[in-house]
Amino acid sequence: MLARSLYNEDHQLFRESVKKMYDKELVPFVEQWETEGLVSREFWRACGDNGMLLPDIPEQYGGMGLDFKFNAIILEETALAGTTGPAFGVHNDIVAHYIHNYGSEKVKHEWLPKMATGEAIGAICMSEPSTGSDLKEVRTKATPVDGGFILNGSKTFITNGINADVAVIAARVGDDSGAKSISLFVTGCDVDGFTKGRKLDKVGNRSSDTAELFFEDMFVPTENMLGKQGEGFIYMMQELPQERLSIAISCQAAAQHAYDIAVDYVKERRAFGKAVFDFQNTKFVLANLKAQLQVGWAHLDACIEALVEKKLSTNEAAAAKLWHSELRCKVVDDCLQMFGGYGYIEEYEIARLWRDARVMRIYGGTSEIMKDLISRSI
Known part of the structure; x- marks a missing residue:
């Protein structure tokens, strides 16, 4: 390929460290993960130790304070290693950014440091059994109560769904059927009312765990809403x-x-x-x-x-x-x-x-x- 001018020396050194780590911690286990249907938590923690989780999140929240080019290197090297297993695109590039960009300081300090070490794995919960690309049709309901909201509904095709420790959830507050009633919430996956369903048996991407999730009278405190109510879409x-x-x-x-x-x-x-x-x-x-x-x-x-x-x-x-x-x-x-x-x-x-x-x-x-x-x- 043509010489790439996108990356500087620091980026190249980081790429070499990722390759070296993958040779030891990823490549020998790809077939095992494909068979088991998920990536080991030990690998996620090894990525945290190697500075590969949340590289572009500020250091005050456990990240590396770098630019997105470091995220891109991780994505490139994962694919060049021949696997889709560790879903860094979801954990690093999506979930962490929702929490950092819209979460309260309490929420940021609660979850981002854990995500940076691999102690907590993130999932984004948008798709539902009857709603895919048309996110305005989300049906999961968030009912206001004292101190927060009660969530009821279900999600499907959720990447990292089995391994997940923290989830960002799109839900509807109120009876408005349009986009203006959609809000975002963050929650731990071990709270009452949060149920992980079956691990979906996919045609491909088998080492990337994908699951159905269910919320039944699940309480989410007010401070766990990301940003403003009705701004989720x-x-x-x-x-x-x-x-x-x-x-x-x-x-x-x-x-x-x-x-x-x-x-x-x-x-x-x-x-x-x-x-x-x-x-x-x-x-x-x-x-x-x-x-x-x-x-x-x-x-x-x-x-x-x-x-x-x-x-x-x-x-x-x-x-x-x-x-x-x-x-x-x-x-x-x-x-x-x-x-x-x-x-x-x-x-x-x-x-x-x-x-x-x-x-x-x-x-x-x-x-x-x-x-x-x-x-x-x-």
């Missing part, structure tokens, strides 16, 4: 660009990893008396993928820089999520084809990468929703 819209860029970053790096292992394979695999790489079709497919990946990295770096400078718009983030998730699926599918029948065998890594890619065009907003958002800016 606005906050979600403000945070979505970073969430969607995080997905785009993972997608680009995962596509690069699939390409890299495919190149290695076709240079070793022989057919009709020569390496598969030596066939013109193989070279043309790889050349086309390499060109698309080169363009992808340049675009991604521009988006990361824009986010750090607080200039990345909602429609630009949607475009990044759309383009890089579609690219990932295209690259992985073309790479699997070059493995032939072995590409469809689970013991080959490309099979897992292929399974993991498909959901990227769905979560964080479907490709269709991304196109609709982009069209509004035309």
Whole structure:
């Protein structure tokens, strides 16, 4: 790929520390996590010890006080290691930022230091059985009572749902059916009325635990509301660009990893008396993928820089999520084809990468929703 000017020497040193840590603490356990359906808590704590949790949250709350580029490096290296297991995009880039940007000082000091050490794992609870991309239709109800709110409802497709210790929840206060009645709350996952349902059996992303969650007469104190009552939908819209860029970053790096292992394979695999790489079709497919990946990295770096400078718009983030998730699926599918029948065998890594890619065009907003958002800016 082209030399990247996005990162400085400090970023590169951090990347090397992440790689070194992954070689010891992540790569040897990927298959185990895939089988068990979740990442070990020991790994999360090891990430905390290595300064990989909440890198861009201020030091006064347990973070590193760095910029989002450090978050991006973690996302890239996780995908380049061939796993989707530890959902840093949710923990670091979403949950921590909701708490930091909208939480009271008490809430920040209660949860962010624990999230920074890996003692507490975060989950974001938006999607419901009947509500996905249309967040204005959230039905979970928050009823005001003395000292706080009583929450009733359910959530589904919640990443980190089984491991979670702290959750940010979108719920409706009052009878208004529109966006103006949606508020956000933060709660520990061990409180009365908070129930973790089954771990969902997904097609891919198997080492990333995903669950159904249920709230039954669950009390949340007033100080655990994030920001102002009725402003939840606005906050979600403000945070979505970073969430969607995080997905785009993972997608680009995962596509690069699939390409890299495919190149290695076709240079070793022989057919009709020569390496598969030596066939013109193989070279043309790889050349086309390499060109698309080169363009992808340049675009991604521009988006990361824009986010750090607080200039990345909602429609630009949607475009990044759309383009890089579609690219990932295209690259992985073309790479699997070059493995032939072995590409469809689970013991080959490309099979897992292929399974993991498909959901990227769905979560964080479907490709269709991304196109609709982009069209509004035309």
